[in-house]
Amino acid sequence: MRVKNSFKVVRADDKVTFNLGTVVESLQGAGLLTDEAIRLARALEKHYRQKNAKEVKLAALVNTLGELVEEAHGPDAAVRFRGQPPPFAPLKVRDEGGAEVPFSRRNLAGSLEKQGYSFKEASALARQIEQELRRGGSDLITPPELARQTALAVGARYGHEARARFEAAQGQPSELWVRQRDGVRVPYSRGILAQSLMALGLGPELSHQLAKRAEVMLWRLGERELPVSAVRASVKRLLLQEAGEEFVRRYELLRALRRPERPLIILIGGAPGVGKSNLASALAYRLGLPRIVSTDAIRQALRSLISPELSPELHTSSFTAWRAELLPSENPKPKRKRVVRGFQRQVQQLTAPLHAIISRSVEEASSIVMEGIHLVPGFIPLDGFEGATVIELVLTVSDPELHQSYFGVREVQTHSRRHREHYLAHFDEIRMIQDFCAAQAKAEGVPIIEAGNFDTLVEGAIEHILNAALAERTESPSEETLTPELAES
Incomplete structure (x- = not known):
């Protein structure tokens, strides 16, 4: 930079010489890459040189730079830039007595050198720490905050042991509890x-x-x-x-x-291979729900109590239950009515046990996520669960090829306990059952979620759950309670 052509940046109480590096560091703090930060800093400098500016107010400079950032990288980047202390505005540290002193990168680097870091290492750390502090959005920091940020920077660069040594030298850990x-x-x-x-x-x-x-x-x-x-x-x-x-x-x-006052019962239905189990696990984790119940496990328990002679449909897969009514000599091709009828018979045998599990959870005020092909909307009576928030979801995969690919993934996840070939051999029946479940969901007003990208699936499911909970609370305002922080205030 040519000093003879430099201009001054006017702050509240003084003037400082414009410095390209200061602007670059501020832009880096907003998340811009170094080359792009340098380009925008030079564009800013050129803008004021072309105007032959001798002095520029800091607020005007920040506004111009923010416009350049927004034009090049969009409003989110501009918000990040404007959310941090502006360039050329010094950070201040408030000591224990309440006095405010300017933050000094040089002094911080010196203290790090005393702990054994080289001049180059200490200077790089001090620069990184100042950038992180500016990203925090305030130009006034406290000594504990400075110590914490220094500990984090040391740990990020040199590992946990280096951070522990720094904290020990400070006399206390830089941890927030x-x-x-x-x-x-x-x-x-x-x-x-x-x-x-x-x-x-x-x-x-x-x-x-x-x-x-x-x-x-x-x-x-x-x-x-x-x-x-x-x-x-x-x-x-x-x-x-x-x-x-x-x-x-x-x-x-x-x-x-x-932390519900009334239990939350989430029921996830859908054909085999659409991701019910994975979604149930993700929802239970994100919502902090303690129990996951699979209808396959309930079916297996019933099989130990009821013989194949007494209930042949129960001892088959849901998509081959229709074959239980055939004679040994018969081998017809699957037809929709026959496949759905056999599936319904198996579902009806599980309806009472599943209803009993839900009833027990409601009585004990215990939230659960239940998943399985047998959770077909309209089959389990849910009208008697006024003491709980019951939310039904049905998953589908519209694309047959994508649906088929999921069975290969499941084979890997189950360590070949669920062979892909078995499901693909009966894929037509599985698709017929999916169509039936989707039709039932539509008739009962149950949300149908497309199981494509898993992150999108989880977000969509949570969206439905939150909307259902919000609608229920809107309908029953008398049941709302103060949140802990409001109750304590």
Whole structure:
């Protein structure tokens, strides 16, 4: 940069010389790659040189740079840039006495050199730490926050042992603890919070960004141990700012589903090979539900009690149950009515046991996820479960080739216990059963979810569950209760 042509950036109380590197670091902090950050920084510099500017107010410079970022990389990148302290505005550290002193990258690097890092290593760490602090969105930080960020940077570059040595030198661990309502302390986890936010329908990038910002907000409270209500309040404020009131309500609903006052019963039906088991596991994990029940397991238990002579349909696959009514000499091709009739007979034999399991769960206020081909809408009477939130879903795979490919995946997942060839030999019957289940779902008003991309499938299922829970609470406002943080405030 030619100093003779440089211009000044006017801050609130002083002027500093424009520096290309400062702008580049600010853009890198917003997530831009180095080459692109340099290009935009030079475009900004060129813009003011062409205007022969001698002085530029910091607010005007930030606005111009934000427009350049938005034009090149879209509104999300511009929001990230504007959400951090502007370039040329110094970070400040508030000491224990309340005094504010400028953050010094040089002093931080010097302290790291004293711990054995080379000048190059210490300088790189100090630069990285300043960028992370700026990404946090505030120009005022506390010593614990600075120590925590330094520990994270050391650990990321040099491993857990290096982080432990740094924390030991500081005299205390740079960890944020969350105190549950029962008094149990757990470390704050960005990953767990980000996963919860993704369950609301937010994208991975925004979810991790909000989890990180929530952590920064909590550190600024000045305490190393905080009640869980403080975490929830911070998350709700961020959701309101970045995603709107609808996602705040979804966050509340997701929490309510994980700790429900009334049991949550999720019933997942669909033909073989559409991903019912995988979806049940994902929903149970994300929603924190304790039990998963498979209708195949219930059928197997009944087989041990009822002989094949007494109930031949029970001792066959759901898609070959129609053959139980044939004579040994008969070998007709499968027809839809016959296949569906045999399937219905097997379903009807499981209806009472499945209804009993649901009833027991409701009585014990125990939430469950139940999955299986035998969960056909309209067969199990659900009218008597007013004390529970019962949600039915049916999965389908419209593309036959994609459906066939899933049996190969399942063969691998079950270590060849479920051979692909067996299912493909009866694929026509399986598709007939899928059509029947979809028709029943449509007739009963049960959501049908296309089981394509698994992440999309899980998000779609959670969307239906949250919407159903929201509709139920809207219809029964008297049953709503205060959330823990509202009750405590």
